[in-house]
Amino acid sequence: MALIEVENLAITFKTQKGEITPVRGITFNLEEGESLGVVGESGSGKSLTNLAIMGLLPPNAIVTADKLLFNGQDLLNLSDFSWQKIRGEKMAMIFQDAMTALNPCYNVEFQIQETLKIHTSLNRKERLERCIHLLDLVGIADPNSRLKSFPHELSGGMAQRVMIAIALACNPKVLIADEPTTALDVTIQDQILKLITEIQEKNKMALILVTHDIGVVSEFSKNIQVMYAGEIVEKGPTKEIIKYPRHPYTQGLLNSRPGHSVIFRERLPSISGLVPDMRQRPLGCQFRPRCTFASENCERPIELYPSQFAFEKNRSEHNSTMMSITTPSVRQIRCIHPLEGERNA
Amino acid sequence: MFKYCINKVLELIPTFVGISILAFGLIRLVPGDPIMLLLGERGADPEVYREMQASLGLNKSLPTQYIGLIKNLARADLGTSIISKRPVWDEFKDRFPATVELGMCGMIFAIVIGIPFGIIAALKRNGPLDYFLMGTSLIGFSMPIFWWGLILILFFSIHLGLTPVSGRIAIEFDVPIKTGFLLIDTLLIQGHDKYAAFLSALKHLILPSIALGTIPLAITARMTRSSMLEVLGEDYIRTAKAKGLPRRQIILNHALRNALIPIITVVGLTFGSIITGAILTETIFSWPGIGKWMVSSITARDYPVIQSGIMIIATCVILVNMVVDLLCAWANPKLRGKY
Numbered sequence: 163m164a165l166i167e168v169e170n171l172a173i174t175f176k177t178q179k180g181e182i183t184p185v186r187g188i189t190f191n192l193e194e195g196e197s198l199g200v201v202g203e204s205g206s207g208k209s210l211t212n213l214a215i216m217g218l219l220p221p222n223a224i225v226t227a228d229k230l231l232f233n234g235q236d237l238l239n240l241s242d243f244s245w246q247k248i249r250g251e252k253m254a255m256i257f258q259d260a261m262t263a264l265n266p267c268y269n270v271e272f273q274i275q276e277t278l279k280i281h282t283s284l285n286r287k288e289r290l291e292r293c294i295h296l297l298d299l300v301g302i303a304d305p306n307s308r309l310k311s312f313p314h315e316l317s318g319g320m321a322q323r324v325m326i327a328i329a330l331a332c333n334p335k336v337l338i339a340d341e342p343t344t345a346l347d348v349t350i351q352d353q354i355l356k357l358i359t360e361i362q363e364k365n366k367m368a369l370i371l372v373t374h375d376i377g378v379v380s381e382f383s384k385n386i387q388v389m390y391a392g393e394i395v396e397k398g399p400t401k402e403i404i405k406y407p408r409h410p411y412t413q414g415l416l417n418s419r420p421g422h423s424v425i426f427r428e429r430l431p432s433i434s435g436l437v438p439d440m441r442q443r444p445l446g447c448q449f450r451p452r453c454t455f456a457s458e459n460c461e462r463p464i465e466l467y468p469s470q471f472a473f474e475k476n477r478s479e480h481n482s483t484m485m486s487i488t489t490p491s492v493r494q495i496r497c498i499h500p501l502e503g504e505r506n507a
Numbered sequence: 508m509f510k511y512c513i514n515k516v517l518e519l520i521p522t523f524v525g526i527s528i529l530a531f532g533l534i535r536l537v538p539g540d541p542i543m544l545l546l547g548e549r550g551a552d553p554e555v556y557r558e559m560q561a562s563l564g565l566n567k568s569l570p571t572q573y574i575g576l577i578k579n580l581a582r583a584d585l586g587t588s589i590i591s592k593r594p595v596w597d598e599f600k601d602r603f604p605a606t607v608e609l610g611m612c613g614m615i616f617a618i619v620i621g622i623p624f625g626i627i628a629a630l631k632r633n634g635p636l637d638y639f640l641m642g643t644s645l646i647g648f649s650m651p652i653f654w655w656g657l658i659l660i661l662f663f664s665i666h667l668g669l670t671p672v673s674g675r676i677a678i679e680f681d682v683p684i685k686t687g688f689l690l691i692d693t694l695l696i697q698g699h700d701k702y703a704a705f706l707s708a709l710k711h712l713i714l715p716s717i718a719l720g721t722i723p724l725a726i727t728a729r730m731t732r733s734s735m736l737e738v739l740g741e742d743y744i745r746t747a748k749a750k751g752l753p754r755r756q757i758i759l760n761h762a763l764r765n766a767l768i769p770i771i772t773v774v775g776l777t778f779g780s781i782i783t784g785a786i787l788t789e790t791i792f793s794w795p796g797i798g799k800w801m802v803s804s805i806t807a808r809d810y811p812v813i814q815s816g817i818m819i820i821a822t823c824v825i826l827v828n829m830v831v832d833l834l835c836a837w838a839n840p841k842l843r844g845k846y
Contacts (some may be wrong), residue, residue, distance in 0.1 A: 216749060218745055218748055218749060242753075242754065244511060245749045245751070246752070246753055247751065248751065249748065249750065249751035250747055250749060250750040250751030250752075251751055255749045257586045257742060257745070257749075258747065259742060262741065262742040262743065263742040263743055263745070264746065265743040265746070265747070265761055265764075265765065266743070266765065266839075266840065266841065267765055267838075267839070267840060268764075269763045269840075276750060276760075277750045277751070280750070280751060280752060280753075281751065296706065312840040312841070314840070314841050326744075328746075328750065494718065
């Protein structure tokens with residue numbers, strides 16, 4: 163049994179201008195200890211999906227799903243009390259901007275201890291020791307003196323480390339990191355991501371790493387899930403997707419980041435157009451209006467389906483290069499005419 | 508901290524100069540003459556009049572009189588009442604606790620009811636309860652105190668007979684003055700009727716406190732609502748939820764704690780209005796405090812009382828604002844280091 167099972171998840175908002183469904187048809191499983199990267203541009207529904215899993219959506223959001231299970235427990239009709247038992251203890255979340263995600267009125271110690279106080283039976287002294295241990299774990303120098311610091315006395319990177327310490331306080335089974343490095347300097351970004359993945363491996367924790375930077379995911383998570391306009395358009399093992407993207411959107415994302423092959427002074431390619439308006443979704447494939455490969459067939463409704471590699475036929479010929487590829491059925495895409503072959507960077 | 512206090516005290520000097528000029532000047536702009544009032548309606552012998560004028564120092568020029576006032580104030584001499592012939596400080600000392608008691612009870616009434624109202628309204632935003640509470644507080648805010656006080660007396664005291672009409676305590680109780688606060692003094696009485704006396708004092712306090720506290724209550728409730736709404740949308744509230752904290756703890760520890768910073772400032776500012784409100788409330792309820800004292804002194808053109816009284820009241824308001832500043836600094840860790 164997977165740790166998190168999501169089947170056909172949809173999120174609907176009731177607004178004054180009518181209902182909108184920014185996220186729909188999301189289906190995925192997260193196994194224990196698995197790391198999953200979720201990529202997509204702003205407005206693709208990455209954060210909403212994860213907030214739905216944590217039950218943190220605003221009250222005007224309606225979550226529907228055929229299945230939304232955590233450890234076999236149905237999350238859809240959970241009482242407030244049962245949520246309190248899961249959040250912070252079994253599932254924890256790190257947010258985009260740690261500076262605003264920490265309460266400015268309380269010091270670091272209070273904010274870490276708070277989680278321990280509700281979820282564990284540790285006494286005062288043990289809690290303090292745990293706080294120091296956690297700060298040490300997330301790489302904060304001189305944890306003893308930092309305990310008394312207030313959020314405004316911390317740097318951005320330090321604040322994010324404290325957030326991670328809070329999230330790790332009770333050794334959760336799942337850590338959801340919602341763009342944990344977007345608000346940080348590039349140099350700090352790498353450190354924080356390394357820290358998260360290190361701890362993930364050490365604690366055998368499942369990780370959902372949400373980001374809009376496909377480069378980040380490629381380094382730090384084993385599996386990847388590309389989202390566009392509230393739908394999953396492609397998923398599979400990271401290495402494969404980076405090398406052989408099958409959905410035109412994935413390819414667009416990969417091509418629009420600086421890589422080794424970029425010639426200086428040349429503009430990076432971008433995906434033209436914008437994410438569709440949720441009130442007027444296009445027919446069929448959501449990416450169609452921006453897709454260079456679009457045809458009339460693309461207007462037909464399309465579901466996520468397991469994709470076979472066209473190049474698999476040639477496996478015997480290119481045996482050496484194909485060895486690392488796992489079973490092909492792991493990959494799924496939502497495109498009528500998937501791309502073939504290696505990425506043309 | 509020490510430097511902050513010194514700065515505040517230095518800031519007081521120009522404030523005091525301004526207030527003293529206003530207090531001195533305004534009352535002299537009002538037509539009327541204390542000596543004529545003292546000597547009675549039939550008028551007086553010009554000889555006697557001049558004699559009195561000289562003895563009170565009112566025959567000198569205005570600038571001389573003003574400088575005299577400042578000199579006296581600098582020596583901590585507040586002067587002597589023209590009417591009662593008692594030192595202003597003694598008169599003030601007798602009355603001030605009554606006003607403080609009333610003001611405190613009014614403020615407590617405003618805070619204890621206003622903050623929960625604001626929280627509930629914020630949590631039930633745009634629901635019927637929110638509209639009801641905010642509508643009520645708007646009515647409370649627009650209510651003239653003199654009218655509201657009279658309505659309270661008419662309804663609760665006269666119609667229902669629940670509370671006394673006026674005064675601080677029933678006549679049958681003889682309370683020795685120790686602190687001046689009747690709620691405390693009654694409890695210090697030796698003897699078995701101390702609880703009866705306490706209850707009587709409390710009953711006398713209820714209506715004036717409500718009359719005085721209504722406007723601050725409305726301001727507090729509205730401020731709490733808007734401040735809570737702002738805070739509830741902050742990221743750290745989401746973090747608190749993600750930690751699995753119970754709702755109560757999120758609202759009180761995380762939301763209210765942050766929302767309090769602007770609430771403290773606003774509540775502190777309404778303290779000034781408590782004093783002005785006390786003037787009306789005390790007059791309506793015959794409350795023997797400084798508000799009523801000021802009103803009767805103004806009617807009698809008791810210049811020394813008015814001047815010194817205003818100075819003392821202004822000092823109190825300034826001191827309260829200093830305390831509020833410190834409270835704000837305490838509530839907001841970002842400011843703590845700066846004082």
